[in-house]
Amino acid sequence: MIFANILPAHPLQGLRARIQQAKANNAEFHAKKAIYDRTFNQLSAMSNRDLADIGIRSSDIESIAAQAVEMH
Numbered sequence: 364m365i366f367a368n369i370l371p372a373h374p375l376q377g378l379r380a381r382i383q384q385a386k387a388n389n390a391e392f393h394a395k396k397a398i399y400d401r402t403f404n405q406l407s408a409m410s411n412r413d414l415a416d417i418g419i420r421s422s423d424i425e426s427i428a429a430q431a432v433e434m435h
Contacts, residue, residue, distance in 0.1 A: 398432050398435055399428045399431065402427065402431040403424060403425065
């Protein structure tokens with residue numbers, strides 16, 4: 364009965380854990396992508412003049428959207 368300590372209690376236990384982790388990773392990816400997309404789209408919709416008023420250059424939009432993801 365040495366193998367009883369090595370093998371999981373249920374043969375599919377490891378697979379279930381990997382599937383649950385994959386689902387969690389997928390949900391996190393989509394949540395981060397939504398934050399990035401929303402920030403990017405909102406800033407991209409602004410004119411260069413409006414962006415300048417708030418101290419942003421249009422070339423900085425991608426990095427600002429990435430920073431928004433890191434903040435959450």
